Amino acid sequence: MTREFAGFKAIVTGGASGIGDATVRRLQSLGASVAVLDLNPAGAAEGAVAVRCDVSDGASVTEAVRAAADRLGGIDVVVNNAGIGARGTIEANPDEEWRRVLEINVLGIVRVSRAALPHLRRSSSAAIVNTCSIAATAGLPERALYSASKGAVLSLTLAMAADHVREGIRVNCVNPGTVDTPWVGRLLDAAADPAAERSALKARQPHGRLVSAEEVAAAIAYLASPLSGSTTGTSLAVDGGMQGLRVRPPA
Numbered sequence: 101m102t103r104e105f106a107g108f109k110a111i112v113t114g115g116a117s118g119i120g121d122a123t124v125r126r127l128q129s130l131g132a133s134v135a136v137l138d139l140n141p142a143g144a145a146e147g148a149v150a151v152r153c154d155v156s157d158g159a160s161v162t163e164a165v166r167a168a169a170d171r172l173g174g175i176d177v178v179v180n181n182a183g184i185g186a187r188g189t190i191e192a193n194p195d196e197e198w199r200r201v202l203e204i205n206v207l208g209i210v211r212v213s214r215a216a217l218p219h220l221r222r223s224s225s226a227a228i229v230n231t232c233s234i235a236a237t238a239g240l241p242e243r244a245l246y247s248a249s250k251g252a253v254l255s256l257t258l259a260m261a262a263d264h265v266r267e268g269i270r271v272n273c274v275n276p277g278t279v280d281t282p283w284v285g286r287l288l289d290a291a292a293d294p295a296a297e298r299s300a301l302k303a304r305q306p307h308g309r310l311v312s313a314e315e316v317a318a319a320i321a322y323l324a325s326p327l328s329g330s331t332t333g334t335s336l337a338v339d340g341g342m343q344g345l346r347v348r349p350p351a
Contacts, residue, residue, distance in 0.1 A: 103131035104325050108225075109172035111135045111165065113155055113212055114182030116143040118281035119231060122317035123179055124148055130321060132177070135168035137212070155182045155208030156200075165215035175219035177324045180209040181231040185283055186245040193245050205249035209256060220269050225326040228264075230257050230273040231316075234339045237275060254335055261333035270332035272323040277339030280310040306347045307340035 110127050114120040115136035124134050124145045136144035137153035144150040149171045153164035169175050183205045186193060193201075209230055220226035233250040235243050254273060261271040278301045291297035301310060319338045322328060337343045 104327050105177075105321075106131035108132045108176045108326075109135075109169075109174050110177035110179065110324070111137055111168045111172075111175055111212075111216065112179040112181055113137045113153065113208070114231075115145075115148070115179075116141050116150075118283065119276070119279060119313045119316045119320075120179070120181040121145060122313035123181060123320050126314070126317040126321045127177070127179075127324070130325075133172050135172055137164050137168060138182070153182075153212075155212060156203045158211055161208075161211040162215050165212065165219075169216075169219050174222065175216050176223040176226055178213060178216045178220065178228045179231070179320055179324065180212055180228065181320075182208055182212075183231060183249075186249075187242050188244065189242065190244045192242075198245055198248075201245050201249050202252070205246075206252045206256065209253065213260065217264075217269075221267055224268075225329065226267075226269040227324040227328075228260065228269065228271045229320050229323045230271070231320075232257065232273040232275045232335060234275055234277045234337070234342055237335075237337075237343055257335065258333050265332055270323075270329070272332060272334045272336065274316060274319045274323060275335050275337045275339065275343070276316045277305050277311045277337075277342045279313055279316060281313055303349075305340035305342045306345045309340065311338055311340060 110132045112120050112124050115124045116138040127134050135149035137151050141150035151164045151168050154160040186201050232253045235247040236250040236254040257273040316338050319336050
């Protein structure tokens with residue numbers, strides 16, 4: 101396997117499970133040294149630098165990014181993956197929950213990226229990759245709050261890319277469909293009929309199954325790679341065709 105990240109230092113928020121963990125392992129396999137910034141970093145992949153970080157708290161982020169940069173010897177890549185979900189229409193969640201989700205899903209990216217910028221400016225091939233969602237580009241039922249937060253992530257990604265392109269810092273995002281992660285597993289467990297709910301989630305993606313965390317991690321690695329030096333301001337869908345395809349249901 102090509103080790104295009106040899107000598108690179110990366111931080112991955114929410115890197116102890118799901119998409120984040122798969123991304124950490126992918127970057128490591130390609131030669132990167134990786135720090136996991138997570139509320140519960142104990143489950144970080146072997147060989148990763150584990151740093152506790154609460155992306156909803158500015159002081160925690162500042163200290164975590166500083167510690168990661170010190171232990172890695174710099175930062176070349178930032179993967180803003182930490183986030184939380186929400187269900188329901190606009191009536192379902194009170195203002196406090198709207199603030200909590202936006203605080204983590206949107207302002208978390210702002211805090212981590214802002215703290216990392218001085219380090220990224222010293223890199224010869226700096227990249228930021230934000231984890232967005234199909235919810236940013238398609239209207240999904242019972243996902244008003246989550247969709248609003250991910251729509252903000254998509255717009256924020258484009259604005260950041262414009263702001264920092266002349267500094268040599270590329271900014272992109274990956275837009276997964278429904279990914280087979282622990283969070284989705286908990287949603288399925290809470291459903292009245294978990295098997296029927298899983299079948300419905302599979303069916304709404306044209307390729308007929310859930311997306312794997314490893315597939316999203318591969319897309320993140322592509323966007324972060326020094327081999328993608330002309331790719332910035334891009335959102336990459338990893339959704340089995342959900343964003344753009346309109347296929348007939350199976351007979």
